[in-house]
Amino acid sequence: MTKPAIIAVGKLHDRVIERLEDHFEMLRPASLDDVSPNDASRVEGAAVSGGFNAAAFQRFPNLKILSSFGVGYDAIDVKTAAEKGVVVTNTPDVLNDEVADTAIGLLLNTIRELPRAEAWLRDGHWKPGASYPLTRFSLKGRHVGLFGLGRIGEEIAARLEPFKVKISYHTRHRKDGVAYDYYASLKALAEAVDTLIAIVPKTEQTHKVINAEILSALGKDGILINVGRGWSVDEDALVAALGAGQLGAAGLDVFYNEPEVPQALLSMSNVVLLPHVASASMPTRRAMADLVADNLISWFKNGKAITPVPETPQR
Ligand code: A2R
Numbered sequence: 001m002t003k004p005a006i007i008a009v010g011k012l013h014d015r016v017i018e019r020l021e022d023h024f025e026m027l028r029p030a031s032l033d034d035v036s037p038n039d040a041s042r043v044e045g046a047a048v049s050g051g052f053n054a055a056a057f058q059r060f061p062n063l064k065i066l067s068s069f070g071v072g073y074d075a076i077d078v079k080t081a082a083e084k085g086v087v088v089t090n091t092p093d094v095l096n097d098e099v100a101d102t103a104i105g106l107l108l109n110t111i112r113e114l115p116r117a118e119a120w121l122r123d124g125h126w127k128p129g130a131s132y133p134l135t136r137f138s139l140k141g142r143h144v145g146l147f148g149l150g151r152i153g154e155e156i157a158a159r160l161e162p163f164k165v166k167i168s169y170h171t172r173h174r175k176d177g178v179a180y181d182y183y184a185s186l187k188a189l190a191e192a193v194d195t196l197i198a199i200v201p202k203t204e205q206t207h208k209v210i211n212a213e214i215l216s217a218l219g220k221d222g223i224l225i226n227v228g229r230g231w232s233v234d235e236d237a238l239v240a241a242l243g244a245g246q247l248g249a250a251g252l253d254v255f256y257n258e259p260e261v262p263q264a265l266l267s268m269s270n271v272v273l274l275p276h277v278a279s280a281s282m283p284t285r286r287a288m289a290d291l292v293a294d295n296l297i298s299w300f301k302n303g304k305a306i307t308p309v310p311e312t313p314q315r
Pocket of ligand 1 (some may be wrong): 071072073092093147148149150151152153170171172173174199200201202203205206227228229
């Protein structure tokens, strides 16, 4: 029996290919332009890291399922996929713990300046009589607002509880069974809290919503942490607020136009900047790779994807 043809697109984890090779004929072109029309018409599935736009969907008339690496799937044109009846899957849940752990690490690093303190030590400043300056901020007694309380947001909140901080949240819909205070708007949340952790997806509604008004509501001792998408933050407003002392500090794992990081942020001492590493451990990336493969294997074997996104067909 001939094996279904799957196209591998983008810089995929080796494990994805390793797993899929046993079940499918794998096409691994350097670019989609390298795929002949004949090959393209044979392709029934895609394993994708990165984007897949409307034009890409048009190239593969018999594509039935696209398995995307990562929980955010904003770079996949799900509207076109839905119109063409293509199932799109992502990799939720398997990265919740890693991203939540990173969020807490980033929060502590930002508040207690741990990366700067280590750099100070490595630079040879720790001498008899010389101590790293006391940090301006402490996590103790803070009121933390979660912008987003989904799969990852809930794990971040659970990790915050032992720190004895007050926790509140804003989402579009109040969550049943959640004891944290709910705020119906981001503005109201920002006014109430002094620390904001953003973990929302990239959508039309979340574009630059963390703007000058929100940052000013957080206040001069306010802290912003972003582990969702850089898209949600107005970076010019953030630079201005940090520079003018209207916001205390920021910890960012994601940026508006990655891998570009605004020069102004690089030169600031009250920010901690990470290169989008929240889920980037070997075990977690391997689990994500397995889920990319398992979605395709399950769909072709049982006619059912494991983690289809809500916008496209569920099987
Ligand atoms: O709004 P709701 O009730 O659907 O709650 C979701 C919230 N959210 C928003 N909150 C306020 N305004 C919005 N426009 C808005 N859009 C979405 O974000 C929910 O609480 C949360 C998303 O949760 P999940 O879909 O479970 O995503 P997960 O796995 O926590 O990942 C979040 C994002 C990914 O999409 C990647 O972009 C990034 O983290 O790694």
